[in-house]
Amino acid sequence: DRGTLWGGRFADGPDAAMAALSKSTQFDWRLAADDLRGSVAHARALSTAGLLTTSEYEQLTSALRQMIDDLDTPGGVGTDGLEPVAPEETDEDVHGALERILIARVGSDLGGRLRAGRSRNDQIATSVRLYLRRALRALTLDLGEVIGALHAQASENIAVVMPGRTHLQTAQPILLAHHLAAHAWPLVRDLDRICDLDRRLAVSPYGSAALAGTSLGLDPVQVAGDLGLTGGSVPNSIDGTSARDVVAEAAYVLAQIGVDLSRLSEDIILWCTPEFGIAKLADAWSTGSSIMPQKKNPDVAELTRGKAGRLIGNLSGLLATLKALPLAYNRDLQEDKEPVFDGLDQLKILVPAIAGMVGTLTFDADRAEELAPRGFSLATDVADWLVRQRVPFARAHDLAGAVVGYCETRGIELEDLTADELSEIAPEFTPEVLSVLSVHGSVEARDGRGGTAPVRVREQLDELAAAREDL
């Protein structure tokens, strides 16, 4: 016995290069606690099936629980004199390492019984699900902070009007709060996606064994219950060991979060340029230049854009790994872990930084309001005013366009127009039209549900707070 899980039929051990390729402890060791929890549940299934005596079961599970505790100590050394709960150079994967340690601690007569009726194939599929559920829950809390920061900024700046853009060109005035909340809602949906995915993650592959199920009379539903996997156990052992759609779905949610944060970041980057000049980064959330003394760079936002690309790459890489695999388990599936682990690690660092950057932005209300009417952003209000005077919209659009053309050739803005000039352009323009040529009037007028009127945005912020509480 060379201490591997599969030495029996081999005369020779693996070549060093084979072992180096095969080895996964450098990334799967983070599953150790979950794998041990799976082992505790599996031990109970063995004992329920009469394959472990009560005393064997108790000894095994107390050793496994001790190993979980020792994981939290430096180097896994934990209890004095016992084998450290840490991988060694020669361990192939987390499962092999944990069995080696268990056997070193309780002996092979007892430790060697645990592997009955299960395979690393159902074991790894279960451990990954347990791990992802917990990691995604933690991410949920961090994302909640970003939503909170957007909500707080929106509430504090509720009166600020800014230019709304389509095609990055000035479109219509909007409330800054409306724009900020528009970045919060996708994150709320991401949280909802995580909750929804959790339902699919909470199904246990234990009992599938290598691919065909187990002949030892173990109860997979009992194991699922012990592991808190509320969706029970998989209905199909082949699917249970070979499907990784739930892992890919996690990679998708991580990529989508990256994309959503990247869109927010892009806006912040633009707002902090002198050309826009409507937001300023706090010192603590920006960096300087080694050569240009004046610089204050939006590195958090830029790193977010960069990492979004990486998160998308993780998703596409994983899907490419999965797309042509025959059933059931193939070793390719070992490649499912690094993409999602990397995504989780990246977001763990990134999301708190985004919350900090957003929460400490300062907005220049005067600058935003000064820009809001530029580029003839009130032209739609002029057309809408004509419609309220019973002018058909097609003509109203033409007339408002003519007004814009008039201003453009004279180098003036809509609000510089006099009543006389307007009535000369078209008789439909009476002096009352001047009343709609204000950015505050424009936003207040858009008071249908979901619109940018202050009364609606206040309502929306209450909905946002409630949605965040719900999750």
Ligand code: ARG
């Ligand atoms: N380390 C593998 C994985 O991550 C699990 C082990 C399955 N190995 C095997 N020879 N069937 O997927």
